[in-house]
Amino acid sequence: MTDITVPQLGESVSEATVGAWNFAEGDAVKKDDVLVELETDKVAIEVRAEADGTLAAIVAKEGDTVEIGAKLAELSSGDAAPAKAEDTAEAKAEPAPEPEDTPKAKAETSKDSGKSKPKKDEDGGGGGNVVDASIPEMGESVTEGIVGAWLVDVGAAVKKDQALVEIETDKVAVEVPCPVDGIVAERLAEEGDTVSPGDVIARIREGAGGGAEAPAKADAPKAESKADDAPVKAMPAAKRVAAEHDLDLAKVEGTGKDGRVTKGDALAALKSGGAAPDAAEARREPVKAAMTAPEVTEAQSSEPREERVRMSRLRQTIARRLKEAQNTAAMLTTFNEADMSAIMKARKTHQEAFVAKHGVKLGFMSFFVKACVSALKDIPNVNAEIDGDEIVYKNYYNMGVAVSTERGLVVPVLRDADRLSLADIEKEIVALGAKARDGKLSIEDMQGATFTLSNGGIFGSLLSTPILNAPQSGILGMHKIQERPIAENGQVVIRPMMYLALSYDHRIVDGKEAVTFLVRVKDALEDPQRLLFDI
Template sequence: MTDIRVPTLGESVTEATIAKWFKAEGDTVAADEPLLELETDKVSVEVPAPAAGTLSEITAKDGETVEVGALLGQISESGAAAKPKAEAAPAEKPAPSGNGAAPSAATTEVRVPTLGESVTEATVARIIKNAGESIGADEPIVELETDKVSVEVPAPVGGTIASLAVKEGDTVEVGGLIATIGGSGAAAAPAAAPAPAKAAEAPKASAPAASGDMPPAPSAKKAMAESGLSADQVEGTGKRGQILKGDVLKALESGVTAPSASAAPAQQSRAPSTGDDAEREERVPMTRLRRTIAKRLKDAQNTAAMLTTFNDVDMSAVMELRKQYKDVFEKKHKVKLGFMAFFAKACVHALKEVPAVNAEIDGNDLVYKNYYHMGVAVGTDKGLVVPVVKNCDQLGFADIEKTIADFGKRARDGQLKLDEMQGGTFTITNGGIYGSLMSTPILNAPQSGILGMHRIEQRPVAVGNEIKLRPMMYLALSYDHRIVDGKEAVTFLVRVKEAIEDPQRLLLDL
């Protein structure tokens, strides 16, 4: 017996719903023949037979919710794949009346797809198809980049790119318009009309393009390419008429054959073969910086007993202070007054009260640092780097801002020196500049603490006996629980919160 189980469905996807079984108990199945369709909140996926044989048992029915790895059914192996039934080819359906061969004038919008959890926008990295160019269904139009992934956006239907709403370098939000696709007019033109019956099939061939049906499933498209069938020859049974692999196999069993050689070029222009996934992959060696980042982050996870605690902070006082003095500050010091200097100073203040967060483990010893070298995470095209502001406790606001601004510029230009990224005792990372609401930053080993800043957003909070809107930010402290206790971590965050909400405390060292 061979088990049929729910496959891995993608990052963070743990369950799916059974949309439809294509086979019933007792049916003979071939290896890799689709057995059922699963639906998640992101994709629909077919589950193929892991072996040839007979579907002896179905343990999960249509409509049930199943977890990854759950048992769906069992196949009793017969050692022989299912043989096609010797059925006569069905009679051809009568052609629809009227002249339906003209392409539809309707357009189809292509929009930015969901890009992953918490990702709300992306950058247009590359335009693959320009306005006026013809395009096949599932052929990529543009390539988008986020801080996590690069993804190609395919055409939902074949046709011609009527217009492009974006250009390279644009930032687009999820759901934003990318392009519109018009009727291609490339629906299979009738052959040189050897017989009236063949010419009458032209309206039928143009129907899928005008109806806006879903493109065939990837496995179905591959099966059609291998067998030489076109989408017009297969009746789809999936959602909204989508053609599934089982539909292709059923068409082959019923005697449907590939179109004649004269029709092949038109078929290929509508649905080009995509080939194997391996042929569409690009293998690029990791840069030395990326390898170093990956190793250090994984080492930190494997070594430290890492835990994260959260708090939120009202940014009203700092924003008001910054608004009041930013012009005169910039005029005198030739640098803008940002938020990082406030947080760096607040962290130094908190580290002095909670020295465990400024310590590290060396063998069986705890090493407490009586100096404050503040690491500041900076994102670059090549990866994340953490230059260190040395002796941050001895610097003023202007010196901190100048140092961080200089680090940021030289980091993006690749001009940081190695010694400028060593010796940090604590790190601050600001995911808020990318729009992050909340995160759990990874320790910068061998440090025992890292503070994560996030975006500022207006939220209702209780102020006295009233509810008011305040510019609030979530703070996250990830720490090594081998050194730092929960009480110390919470105390540290509370001290940072107090200093930011009442900046005068920094001046008075309170």
């Protein structure tokens, strides 16, 4: 008998809360199967089986608070495991008719170690195994998500690894891949349902021969009618663009995964005239205009004056984290301004040669990243963070770049920016921005930043006070470049100026350090040669 105990939970973490068990007592488990997750105030820790065997007893129940070294369960080894596993599976199958009315019950009765498991076709459809499509792991500390729009219908033919549905978490959208080639036999959750990693969300009838072919033929008219239904293969953002502009997505060529239409594809179609109405719609436009021309009083209007829409997981997380930053950090903002003449002149002089050699335009962001890295090396407290009663100094420079998307604000990370050239930085920013807009950012893309840059200037912001991206100690706000009169050598001249704002955690960064940091950034921007000479 082997005891399963609470492992080390990380520095300064002494206890955790037991999450949902992935196995029941008597289940057969294999080495490295995830038995349960322990939730701490920082991350979720997976507890895995140390060897093949049977889960003999569960000591700590879901919701219990446990300390490091406490017993969670007992694992027995031996040949009895397979038999017990079968008995448990049969026992679980007996009461299935009553709870199987709900998607969650179906998912729980089919749930195993998180891997898809084929089972015999028992619905009278004939040959072809039915394989469960399960929710994959969605990243560190992510324990649930919201089911998004389904990309396939029941009865549709699907291929292995084809995306079935998107799960929206508080960080990224995760695709659920199809485990085998076959036909969608059943959907166990609908759009808006809350699901967890390992839950079975659909069942796929493997292959297309024998009984597996019958459902496909029965639903043939429906499948054929859906074949050209573009929204089925479109990202949610693209669907919104189509709905707002009466765009027929069936006529838009998709460049996303599996040929799906992205928001960029939809916008490109609009620019090329893809949203032009057909002849019948064009004839109706004057009639619509005539009908809507008179003012409609409030009493006559049939539209609701209020509308309640549930916040997305990402929006909820953004709101929570921003408020936590305000409540936790002693946040203060200092301002300065930079003359952008030198950078604008350098871009104009070398742009063509830069593009010819590197295949990407020379933008402003690469100069700002380099300037910030240089200043962070001089003022290390701005690149540090507070952990309990300790200060953690970072000897690496991962720049978070705030990007606004249809789903909300995300901050992908430009790693080891001190080792990148201007061209490398521009390429990475373009790639991360495209992934953010297409909803393809991974958890890893947004973890580990030590400092953040936020460019509100692209939206016309002249001045702002950015909020810290906890647990970081500093964030630089960039703003609109605007020509202003300034005094220079006793004369008034017009220069392209940008206001700079540094918000910092006053618990770790003193006012002198914050002001010095911002002056170093200003100097590097106004004289980029300082970066070349490392001064």
